[in-house]
Amino acid sequence: MGRAGLTAERVTLAGAELADEVGLEHVTMSAVARRLGVKDASLYAHVRSLEDLRGRIALLAADEKTIRIAEAIAGRAGKDALMAYANAYRSYAHEHPGRYTATQIPMRIDPELAAAAPGPRRAVELTYGMLRAYKLDEPDLTDAVRLVRATLHGFVTLEAAGGFAHARPVEESWTSCLEALHASLQHWPSRREGAPS
Amino acid sequence: MGRAGLTAERVTLAGAELADEVGLEHVTMSAVARRLGVKDASLYAHVRSLEDLRGRIALLAADEKTIRIAEAIAGRAGKDALMAYANAYRSYAHEHPGRYTATQIPMRIDPELAAAAPGPRRAVELTYGMLRAYKLDEPDLTDAVRLVRATLHGFVTLEAAGGFAHARPVEESWTSCLEALHASLQHWPSRREGAPS
């Protein structure tokens, strides 16, 4: 039988696809190997361990998500940018639930591997840049970044976990929450006057 | 050898303790059995499966967390109640990280078991009650509940995952975010005038 042409990237991608289909917790070495038509032992030439594989999936997801967001907010500012950011964030989580949950694992990733991945670092830069229009100064700016990340992450994960059982359509709560978030940023507590539309 | 006097509750508690010590993903039938001085097969008389055990831990955690919050907000209202609620929420997550992560798992819990546990249902009631002082009407009220839950859950999980690497002390960001959240509730977008202090 011919060989599959495996590589760390291909293994990671197979794992990511599997994660989206069956959930990250069911991503196993054997399952990935089966999907690639290969024995599980063969994967260890490309990936150190299952945990390493999960870390690579997380890094891949971070990169993809960052790119999505960057495209979405390009050329926008203020409220426009916030909405684009949030919607890109949420739609990525919807389309790639397994990859997204991979990003929440406490990062015990190979440091040199993490250093090579631009995703996480760039994501932070994007968020700071997106908030620039609200004219916040440090340390308020960092607090605001954390509020935005917490709100989006929290909403998306609660939604995925089925935490919103009420009759009210989730979609409308989502836009309401974004409006409220925008208002928070505009009238940040420790600040005097308003900010852009 | 004498018998251990196992019961579903004791097994669940052992699992919860283990989860807080080593992380929920390392809570295994064998590990719980070892901790109880019993063979793993013996646990299946009390708990249907590993997933069932995880669900029971989640329910236990939901109950405990709800009680904590209820005690914290008793006799308070408005901003006072919001702060007490949030701090109780976060401190529970800090003290019981394993139990807390159990609450985020997509609930495939035995329905009749879930029906017997008052935690989740009561938690919702508490949150709605806590927000009463902000005088929001449906559907804004539900949206606000969702915003509060998302913000708290998001902040706490990002914090636990080591997502706040910046120099800014997390504690101060936390109070900032709560101030912002309070302001959001006070000036909810679709509403005219302000609300209580």
Place this chain on the structure above:
DNA sequence: GGCTTAACCTAGGAGCCCTAGGTTTGACCT
């Protein structure tokens, strides 16, 4: 004491992670 129930056991199958060491393949070099 006998009976019932439940608590706890041993034995074992199947699947998973990962290591050690062997074989084959493809690409490059002369």
Place this chain on the structure above:
DNA sequence: AGGTCAAACCTAGGGCTCCTAGGTTAAGCC
């Protein structure tokens, strides 16, 4: 074209996990 070498891929197997089936033992009740 034939030789070389590193990589890709394999088989074999140990140890751990979840879970089932069926047997034994203790506790409570008449």
